[in-house]
Amino acid sequence: MKIKALFMISLCIFLFGGCKASNQEGDKNAGGEKAAQKTHKGLSIKGSDTMVHLTSSWAEEFMKINIGSEVSVTGGGSGTGIAALINATTDICAASREINDKELSLAAAKNLKPQGVAVALDGIAIIINQANPVSFLSQEELKKIFTGEFTNWKQLGGPDQAILVLSRESSSGTYVFFQEHVLSKADYTERAKLLPGTSAVVQSIATDKWAIGYVGLGFAQKAGKDIKTVAVRKDDKSSAVEPSVETVKAGLYPIARKLYFYIGEKLSAQTQQFVDFCLSDKGQAIVQETGYVTIK
Amino acid sequence: MLIGAASTSVLIVVLIFLFLGKEAAPFALTPGLSALFDSKWIPVSFQRERFGILPLLSGSALVTLLAMLITIPFSVLGAIYIAELAKPLEREILKPFIEILASIPSVVLGFFGLVVLAPLVKSFFGLNTGLNALTGAILLSIMAIPTVISISEDALNSVPHVYKRASLALGASQLQTIFRVTVPAALPGIIAAVMLGVGRVIGETMAVMMVTGNAAIITANPLDPVRTMTATIAAEMGEVPFGSVHYQALFCIGVVLLLVTFGLNVIGQQVLRRYGMRQ
Numbered sequence: 001m002k003i004k005a006l007f008m009i010s011l012c013i014f015l016f017g018g019c020k021a022s023n024q025e026g027d028k029n030a031g032g033e034k035a036a037q038k039t040h041k042g043l044s045i046k047g048s049d050t051m052v053h054l055t056s057s058w059a060e061e062f063m064k065i066n067i068g069s070e071v072s073v074t075g076g077g078s079g080t081g082i083a084a085l086i087n088a089t090t091d092i093c094a095a096s097r098e099i100n101d102k103e104l105s106l107a108a109a110k111n112l113k114p115q116g117v118a119v120a121l122d123g124i125a126i127i128i129n130q131a132n133p134v135s136f137l138s139q140e141e142l143k144k145i146f147t148g149e150f151t152n153w154k155q156l157g158g159p160d161q162a163i164l165v166l167s168r169e170s171s172s173g174t175y176v177f178f179q180e181h182v183l184s185k186a187d188y189t190e191r192a193k194l195l196p197g198t199s200a201v202v203q204s205i206a207t208d209k210w211a212i213g214y215v216g217l218g219f220a221q222k223a224g225k226d227i228k229t230v231a232v233r234k235d236d237k238s239s240a241v242e243p244s245v246e247t248v249k250a251g252l253y254p255i256a257r258k259l260y261f262y263i264g265e266k267l268s269a270q271t272q273q274f275v276d277f278c279l280s281d282k283g284q285a286i287v288q289e290t291g292y293v294t295i296k
Numbered sequence: 297m298l299i300g301a302a303s304t305s306v307l308i309v310v311l312i313f314l315f316l317g318k319e320a321a322p323f324a325l326t327p328g329l330s331a332l333f334d335s336k337w338i339p340v341s342f343q344r345e346r347f348g349i350l351p352l353l354s355g356s357a358l359v360t361l362l363a364m365l366i367t368i369p370f371s372v373l374g375a376i377y378i379a380e381l382a383k384p385l386e387r388e389i390l391k392p393f394i395e396i397l398a399s400i401p402s403v404v405l406g407f408f409g410l411v412v413l414a415p416l417v418k419s420f421f422g423l424n425t426g427l428n429a430l431t432g433a434i435l436l437s438i439m440a441i442p443t444v445i446s447i448s449e450d451a452l453n454s455v456p457h458v459y460k461r462a463s464l465a466l467g468a469s470q471l472q473t474i475f476r477v478t479v480p481a482a483l484p485g486i487i488a489a490v491m492l493g494v495g496r497v498i499g500e501t502m503a504v505m506m507v508t509g510n511a512a513i514i515t516a517n518p519l520d521p522v523r524t525m526t527a528t529i530a531a532e533m534g535e536v537p538f539g540s541v542h543y544q545a546l547f548c549i550g551v552v553l554l555l556v557t558f559g560l561n562v563i564g565q566q567v568l569r570r571y572g573m574r575q
Contacts, residue, residue: 164425169510169531170340185342193427193509193521196531200410200506207415208425 042070043270047081047094050173051259054120054290055094058278061286065277069270085114085262091271093262096122096177114262119278121293123248123256124178125220126230127202129209134158136231136240139254142182145212148189153210165192166201166213178214181255198291202227217243217256218291248293259292316554320547323347327541332548337512337523339532339542347545349552351512355429355522356498356553359508362433362518363497367440368490374441375448375486380474398442406503409435414507421519427509430518435503440493447492451485452478484567491564495557501526525549 045055052075059071076084081093086107099107099114107114126142128134134156137145144150145163154160167188168175179185195201201213206226220229220243231240234254247253261275277283284294323329327347334348378390413435414426421430455478463473479486509521510531529546536543 162424171532171536176340179340179342187338187341187343190336190338190513191511191521193425193511194523194531195427195510196505203410204425204427208418210424 042072043092043268043274044072044074044090045092045094045261046074046076046084046090047092047262048078048096048173048259049075050096050122050177051094051120052173054259054287054292057286057290058274058283061282062274062277066273071274082114082262085264086110086112088112088264091263091268092274095260095262096173096257098258098260099262113265115265116260116262117275117279118258118295119261119275120259120284120287120295121248121256122177122259123217123243123253123293124174124214125217125243126212126214126232126255127205127220127223127227128212128230129205130226130228131209132158132228134230136233138233138236138240139182140235142232143184143186146178146183146188146192147186148191161210164208164211165189166204166211167192167194168198168201168214169194169196174214174216177257178255181257214255216291217245217248217293218288245293256293258295313554316547316551320544320551323541323544323548332545335514337528339536339545345542347541347548349525349545349549351514352523352525352528352549353552354514354516355508355512356524356526358429358516358518358522359432359436359504359524360494360498362429363436363440364490364494366433366437367444367493367497370437371441371444371489371493372448372486375445375452375489376474376479378445379449379452380478381470394442394445397438398446402439402500402503403506405435405439406506409503409507423519425509425521427507427521428519429508429515429522432504432508432522432524433518435507436497436500439500439503440497443496444489444493447489448482448486451482451489454485455481484570488564488568491560491567495560495564498560499526499553499557501530505530525553529553 045059052073056073059073063069063071078093078095078097081090081095082099082103084090085093086103088110093114095116099116104114126137132153134153137156141150141156145156146165146167148165150156151163152160153163165188167178170176179188193204195204195213198215198219201215202219202223205211205213206224212230215223220227229243231242232254233240241247241252241254243253243255248256261278263271263275267275279295284296287294323331331347332349334346335350336346336348337351338344338346374394378387382390409431410427414431416426417423417428417431417434418426459477459481460473463477464470468476504524505527508524508527510523510527511521512523512528513520515522529549532542533546536546
């Protein structure tokens, strides 16, 4: 009897202990600011969800090279990251957009002058099946396709076939970027198929002749022979631009953006070291591996 | 000591219920439970985020229903054959293969569905994509059939031999004996097997996520894409901000899902108990 009771008690402790630990972890995620304040010796990076994968790849490599250094990466969005930088609760803010005037004046009120360093480029390629005769689309047409206004390739000078709209899951940073820049913040059509992961989008377009989807530039170039990218023109007057590393770098391709690190004026040695590392050849090689475009 | 070990699962079920409830509860305050009955699921939006689980519920229901329509005839007939008609050698071959089918990981089946099954469905119905509710249902029935066959076969085998002998002695043919005597006698067991199959189907995640197309629309057309509750949780939980309304909404889906499977289990158990077939 005694043994039984003892066992039950230890079981309870074990389970509740586990429960508590996971709660604490959650709290840390929620209040990343608090966590950043506590760990003075480590470097903290907060901001864009799109960049979380890239920054954590950098952080991992950086920690491998500089043994004993500690870099923590949290997402939350570019706005959250900039707010954290202004409140001095993070060392580096990762942002997938430029800092705006309102945020600059907020920073100025705290005697802070955030400096932006462009660390990588991000381009999104529109992909369709090789059998589809359409070769270029305007940004307006893309918007109409993905919001469900256009439902047939006929409306775009193609054959009389229904358009099959493919999208990433809503948890993807690319989903939000595409929504913001191409759909002008409108909602996707509810008939869009949300596929888990870039490879599922590529796979589906390779087999479905009349599908259209979007993927990061790095993936489009590796997609294989059944897939082709669509040239995009900004409006009716400008000419269509094929997505490529060159056109993204030259700023010609319209669905692209710079990814920034925002840092304060006075930098700790470690922050400087990390930014330098990201811009080094090794850091830029990681940019390529993770599917983005190098800045240099 | 032994009771302690055995009651661990009771404790875990209770704790899971508590945990899910705790995470989902804030949703009832803001924006309120009525938001769940919206007809649209748009968790990420610059316009207005909407957390209606109706399309997800109908998606799960459609896929499950279709899957059971395929599973029930296949597995009941299969079980009857294995239990009553198969020669010992056939049984020796069939049973291990059915068990192997049951043990294939769902991700592997999902990949099979994406690469093999979806193109087949697409060309058979002349669609422009094979990612729809029907493909998901076929894939799920492949997963449910082994479970349902095994349990139905057990039920058929546990029908007392005297029933069959009496029937045959009265001049009934073998088929008459099977469909008039053995199957009705084993029916509660078969129903319980089907219930367990439904539970398996409704809770399945990975394979469904890979082949159903995941568009959150309310539809009864098997050739439309659907988004199930399980796929929604799996796809969105990874990146959702901790403690946000979206996060709580996902936990609400979890609670609904748990209640549905819990209900199915209770019904299955009740059927078994009523007919005294509980082993």
